[in-house]
Amino acid sequence: MTDPVIELRGVTRRYDEGPPALHDVSLTVQPGESVAVLGPSGSGKSTLLNLLAGLDRPDAGTVAVAGTRLEKLGEAASARFRRAHVGLIFQFFNLLDDLTVLDNVLLPAQLAGAPARVSREHATRLLDSLGITRHAHAYPGRLSGGERQRVAVARALINRPALLLADEPTGALDTASGEDVRHLLDELHHSGQTIVLVTHDLRLAEACASRTIRLRDGRVEVAG
Amino acid sequence: MSGLSRVIRSGVRRRRVQTIVIGLVTAAAVTATVLGAGLLVASKAPFDDAFAAQRGAHLTVQADTGVVTEAQLHASASAPGVVAAAGPYRVLVVTFAERGGMRMPPLTIVARADPGGPVDRVELAGGRWPAGPDELVLGGGAIRIPPGVRLTAPGGTEFTVVGTARSVSDTASAWVLPSAVGALDGPGTADGYQMLYRFADASTATEVESGRDAVLATLPSGAVTGARSWLDVRQRAVEDAAVFVPFLVAFALLGIVMAVLVVGTVVAGTVGAATRRIGILKALGCTPTGIVRAYVAQALFPATVGAVAGTVTGNLIALPVLAETGQLYGSANATIAWWVTLLAAGGVLAVVAVTAWVAALRAGRLRTVDAIAVGRASGPARGRRASRLAARLPVARPVGLGLARPFARPVRTIAILLAVATGAAAVTFATGLGASLLRIQTALQQNVADVTVGGDPAAGPAAAPTVDPATVLATIDAQEGTRARYGLAQAPGTVVGVPDPFPVTAITGDAAWDGFEMVSGRWFTSPGEAVVGGRLLTATGARVGDTLTVQVEGTPVRLRIVGEVFESGMAVFTSTATIAGWNPVDYRVGLTHGTDAGDYAETLTGALAAQGLTARPNGLGTDPLLVAVQGLTATLTLLLLAVAALGVFNMLVLDLRDRVHDLGVHKALGMTPGQTVTMVVASVAGVGLVGGLLGVPAGMAMQRLVVPMMAASGGLHLPETLLDVYGPVPLAALALGGPLTALLGALLPAGWAARTRTATALRTE
Structure with a gap:
C-alpha cells in the first residue's frame, strides 16, 4: 500500500479566545484521491486548507503532507515545501496583475529555481492543454473569470505538485465558467492528480470528488 | 470632540510609521535650518557683545608725534559726533630680540596707565596689568608667551611678561605703562600717538566716515598716519564664523528639500492608502475641505513635535561653535536668537503644511464613488x-x-x-x-614636516646657537630616515604703501613638498625670485611677473614675483641666497614612510648637539x-x-x-x-x-x-x-x-x- 498524501492526526486550531476553528480533526487522503470539503461559513474549511498548504500551523495534532510534517516547519521550509509539493487555486484567482499569463504560470517554477527552458516548455504545454495558449502574453486583467481560473490552475500545476488544493475554485465564476472549471478539475482527478477542494458547490463536489468531508463548527461531521 | 478631530486622531494613531517619519524628517530639517540661520546671525553676536562691554573704539587713529601735539589730540575729543574719547597714548612698533633662535614678530605696543577708561576697556585674561616700567602685557592674538618670560627690547632693556589681555577693538598687541616708553625706544622702533573715539552714530561705514572726517578736521594736516573703523575690525573678527555660513546654508537647503520630498510622499502615500476610507468619510457627509484639513492636520501634528525636537537639537549642536567664538572675545557664550529659532521652525512647518496641503488636495477632490470602489478593480x-x-x-x-x-x-x-x-x-x-x-x-x-629643528624655545636669547647651516643640513641628510629637508629664516618686511609689516621667509633647499600650494605661476628657483601671498599682491597692486622692493631689516631687497602661493596673510617666500647675510634658523624634515618621528628627533638632537639645536616631532595641532x-x-x-x-x-x-x-x-x-x-x-x-x-x-x-x-x-x-x-x-x-x-x-x-x-x-x- 502506498503512503497517504495527507495524514492529519487530532488537529486542533484555535484563534483567540473563541471556540476552535478546527477541533481534533483526523483525515487521510491517498494518492489520486479527490476530496471535497464541504461546510457552511465558519466551519473550518479555510483553516483546514491553510494547514494543508503549510500556511498555518495547528495548536495540537500533526499534519503530514507528501511525507513532510508541516507543523514543525519554519516559514522558509514551508515555502520550499509548498513550491515542491502543493499547487494552490484560489476563489479570486490571485493572479499578479503586472505579470503576463505566462509569467504568472512560470513564477512558482522560477521561485523554485527550476531550469528556465524546461519550465517554459512545461508552462507552454499546460497553457495548451488548458486552451489558453493565445493568452500567454496577455495580462490577467483582460481575461474572463473562467480563463483566469485556468491560468491559476496552470500556475498551480507548474511544479507538478503531489497535492492540488482548491479554495472555492468556482466561487467567483459565472455558471458557464464554473462548468468549465468543473470539467477541468474532473479531468485532473481522472489523470491521477490528488486534489482537495473546499467548496459550497455541491455540483462541483459531486462531479470532481471521489470522497466528501463535511465540516461543522470545526469538527468532521460526515466523512464519505 | 468633533468628528473631524476623531478622524485626525485615529489617522495619526493608525499611520504610526508615517507619523514617526514626518516627525523625524521635520526634526532633521529644523535642526539644519536652525543651525544655518542661527549661526549666520549668531556669528556676529560675540563680537558685538564684547564690543559693547569694552566700549570698543569706533575709530582708532594713529598720529605722527612730529606733526601733532598731545593737546591737539585731546581737543579732537570735542569734535562733532564724538561721545567719548581715550588717549592720546604713545604707540610703538617694537621687535624684541630673538628667543632661542626664533625671531620675534614686530609688536604694536600701546602705553597706557590702566586698562579701563571711557573707550577700549582692555580686559585682562590672565596675570595682571604692568606695575613697573619693565613689565608688559601681551594681547591674546599676539605670540603666545606665558607670564614670567623676559623679552629684550632693541635698546637692551628686559621686559617681563606679567599678563595677557584682550582688546576687542584690536588696538594693540601689547601694553606697557607710559613710563616704559623710553626703555622701548631703540633702533628700528616706530613711534606715534594713538587716539580712540566713540561716536553717537557708528553703525554704518558712512556714519563712521563722517565721524572720522569731523575728527580729522580738528587736527593739523598730515597729522594722521592711519585711521581704522571698528567695522573693518568687526569684519575680520567674524570671518572665522562666517566660514560656516555657506556650508550651513547648503545643508539647511538640503534638509528642507528632503523634508518637502519625504513629507510630500508620506502624505500623498497616506492619501493613496486611505482612498477607500476617504470615500467612506465623504459618503458619510465629510466635505472636501474637511478631508484636506484632516490630512494637513495629520501631517502637522507630528511635524510640530519634530519641529520642537529639531529646535532643541539645533540649539544644542550650535552651542560648542558659539562657545568657541565667544571665547575669542572673552564674552559670555552666545545662543541662537529666539526669533531665528522661531522663524526656522515656523518656516519648515509652513513648508510641511503647504506640501501636505498639495498632497491632500487629491484626497479632497476624489469622487466618492471612485474612492469607495478602490480595491475592487485592477490597478x-x-x-x-x-x-x-x-x-x-x-x-x-x-x-x-x-x-x-x-x-x-x-x-x-x-x-x-x-x-x-x-x-x-x-x-x-x-x-x-x-x-x-x-x-x-x-x-x-x-608645515607638514614630520620633524622640526631649531633652538630650545625655553632658553633665553643668551642661548641662541651659532650654527653652521651646511653642517646642519649635512647632518640631517646623513640621518637615516630623512626623505626631504630645508632650512628657513624669517624676518618682518615692509613695502611702501602697505602699513602693516609681513613675514619674509628665506628658504635653503627645496621646500615645495611642505604643504605649499600655488595659486598661479611657479615656485622660485633662483636667487632674486620670490613667491608671495595673494593679499600682498592685492595690497601692492603687483602681479606675477612684476618686481617688488621689500624692506627687510632696513635693507631694500628686489624680488621678481614668479608665483602666487596659497596663503592666508601677506607673505613673501624667497631663497636664502636672495638676502645677503641670511642663513637658515630653523629646519624642517620630512621622513621616509615607517620612520618614527620621536626616535628620529632624539637621534638627530644628539647628532646636532654641537650646533645647539634640538629636533622635535612636529606637533602642530588641528x-x-x-x-x-x-x-x-x-x-x-x-x-x-x-x-x-x-x-x-x-x-x-x-x-x-x-x-x-x-x-x-x-x-x-x-x-x-x-x-x-x-x-x-x-x-x-x-x-x-x-x-x-x-x-x-x-x-x-x-x-x-x-x-x-x-x-x-x-x-x-x-x-x-x-x-x-x-x-x-x-x-x-x-x-x-x-x-x-x-x-x-x-x-x-x-x-x-x-x-x-x-x-x-x-x-x-
Whole structure:
C-alpha cells in the first residue's frame, strides 16, 4: 500500500479566545484521491486548507503532507515545501496583475529555481492543454473569470505538485465558467492528480470528488 | 470632540510609521535650518557683545608725534559726533630680540596707565596689568608667551611678561605703562600717538566716515598716519564664523528639500492608502475641505513635535561653535536668537503644511464613488513592460520581480530616487568639504614636516646657537630616515604703501613638498625670485611677473614675483641666497614612510648637539575651527542620510502595505522569507544606484560652489588642487552610498515583509 498524501492526526486550531476553528480533526487522503470539503461559513474549511498548504500551523495534532510534517516547519521550509509539493487555486484567482499569463504560470517554477527552458516548455504545454495558449502574453486583467481560473490552475500545476488544493475554485465564476472549471478539475482527478477542494458547490463536489468531508463548527461531521 | 478631530486622531494613531517619519524628517530639517540661520546671525553676536562691554573704539587713529601735539589730540575729543574719547597714548612698533633662535614678530605696543577708561576697556585674561616700567602685557592674538618670560627690547632693556589681555577693538598687541616708553625706544622702533573715539552714530561705514572726517578736521594736516573703523575690525573678527555660513546654508537647503520630498510622499502615500476610507468619510457627509484639513492636520501634528525636537537639537549642536567664538572675545557664550529659532521652525512647518496641503488636495477632490470602489478593480497598468523585461533577465526571479517594481509606482520611485540622490549629494559634499578643508589647512600651515629643528624655545636669547647651516643640513641628510629637508629664516618686511609689516621667509633647499600650494605661476628657483601671498599682491597692486622692493631689516631687497602661493596673510617666500647675510634658523624634515618621528628627533638632537639645536616631532595641532566644521559636517550628513533612509523606509512601507495581498500570493506560491527580503531590497537597489549616480555629481558641484565661497568669506582664493579632492576610488565608493542608503531604509520593511504571515496577507483587501 502506498503512503497517504495527507495524514492529519487530532488537529486542533484555535484563534483567540473563541471556540476552535478546527477541533481534533483526523483525515487521510491517498494518492489520486479527490476530496471535497464541504461546510457552511465558519466551519473550518479555510483553516483546514491553510494547514494543508503549510500556511498555518495547528495548536495540537500533526499534519503530514507528501511525507513532510508541516507543523514543525519554519516559514522558509514551508515555502520550499509548498513550491515542491502543493499547487494552490484560489476563489479570486490571485493572479499578479503586472505579470503576463505566462509569467504568472512560470513564477512558482522560477521561485523554485527550476531550469528556465524546461519550465517554459512545461508552462507552454499546460497553457495548451488548458486552451489558453493565445493568452500567454496577455495580462490577467483582460481575461474572463473562467480563463483566469485556468491560468491559476496552470500556475498551480507548474511544479507538478503531489497535492492540488482548491479554495472555492468556482466561487467567483459565472455558471458557464464554473462548468468549465468543473470539467477541468474532473479531468485532473481522472489523470491521477490528488486534489482537495473546499467548496459550497455541491455540483462541483459531486462531479470532481471521489470522497466528501463535511465540516461543522470545526469538527468532521460526515466523512464519505 | 468633533468628528473631524476623531478622524485626525485615529489617522495619526493608525499611520504610526508615517507619523514617526514626518516627525523625524521635520526634526532633521529644523535642526539644519536652525543651525544655518542661527549661526549666520549668531556669528556676529560675540563680537558685538564684547564690543559693547569694552566700549570698543569706533575709530582708532594713529598720529605722527612730529606733526601733532598731545593737546591737539585731546581737543579732537570735542569734535562733532564724538561721545567719548581715550588717549592720546604713545604707540610703538617694537621687535624684541630673538628667543632661542626664533625671531620675534614686530609688536604694536600701546602705553597706557590702566586698562579701563571711557573707550577700549582692555580686559585682562590672565596675570595682571604692568606695575613697573619693565613689565608688559601681551594681547591674546599676539605670540603666545606665558607670564614670567623676559623679552629684550632693541635698546637692551628686559621686559617681563606679567599678563595677557584682550582688546576687542584690536588696538594693540601689547601694553606697557607710559613710563616704559623710553626703555622701548631703540633702533628700528616706530613711534606715534594713538587716539580712540566713540561716536553717537557708528553703525554704518558712512556714519563712521563722517565721524572720522569731523575728527580729522580738528587736527593739523598730515597729522594722521592711519585711521581704522571698528567695522573693518568687526569684519575680520567674524570671518572665522562666517566660514560656516555657506556650508550651513547648503545643508539647511538640503534638509528642507528632503523634508518637502519625504513629507510630500508620506502624505500623498497616506492619501493613496486611505482612498477607500476617504470615500467612506465623504459618503458619510465629510466635505472636501474637511478631508484636506484632516490630512494637513495629520501631517502637522507630528511635524510640530519634530519641529520642537529639531529646535532643541539645533540649539544644542550650535552651542560648542558659539562657545568657541565667544571665547575669542572673552564674552559670555552666545545662543541662537529666539526669533531665528522661531522663524526656522515656523518656516519648515509652513513648508510641511503647504506640501501636505498639495498632497491632500487629491484626497479632497476624489469622487466618492471612485474612492469607495478602490480595491475592487485592477490597478493601473503601469510598469508591465518593465515587468516583462525583468522576467527575461538572467537573474533570480525575486531579483527580477524587485527590479521591475519601481516602474509600477513611478511617482513614489522618483521620490525615493530624489531622497537617495539628496543623501548621496550630502555625503559627497561633506566628504569633499572635509578633504578640501584638510588640504586648505595643510596649505595654510605650510608645515607638514614630520620633524622640526631649531633652538630650545625655553632658553633665553643668551642661548641662541651659532650654527653652521651646511653642517646642519649635512647632518640631517646623513640621518637615516630623512626623505626631504630645508632650512628657513624669517624676518618682518615692509613695502611702501602697505602699513602693516609681513613675514619674509628665506628658504635653503627645496621646500615645495611642505604643504605649499600655488595659486598661479611657479615656485622660485633662483636667487632674486620670490613667491608671495595673494593679499600682498592685492595690497601692492603687483602681479606675477612684476618686481617688488621689500624692506627687510632696513635693507631694500628686489624680488621678481614668479608665483602666487596659497596663503592666508601677506607673505613673501624667497631663497636664502636672495638676502645677503641670511642663513637658515630653523629646519624642517620630512621622513621616509615607517620612520618614527620621536626616535628620529632624539637621534638627530644628539647628532646636532654641537650646533645647539634640538629636533622635535612636529606637533602642530588641528585648527579648532576645522574640527568644528568637520564635526558639524559629520552631524548634518548623518542627519540627512538618516532622512534619506527614512524616506526609502517610508516609501517601502507604503508600497508593501499597498501590495500585501500580492506578497501573500508570492509566499503562497513558494516564495521563502529570504527571497522576499531579496525582492524588497532589489526593488530599491536599482533606484538607490541611480540615486547615487545622480547625487554624487550634484554633491561634487555643491563642493565646487560652497568651498570657494567659504574661502572667499576668509578672503582666500583657492588653487584648483585644493578643490580637486575626489579620486576615482572614493567616487565609486560614494556612488555605492546610494544603494547602501536604500538598503538601510529597506531592511526593516523587508524584514516585515518576510515575517508577514501568508494566510493573513492573503486575507488582506
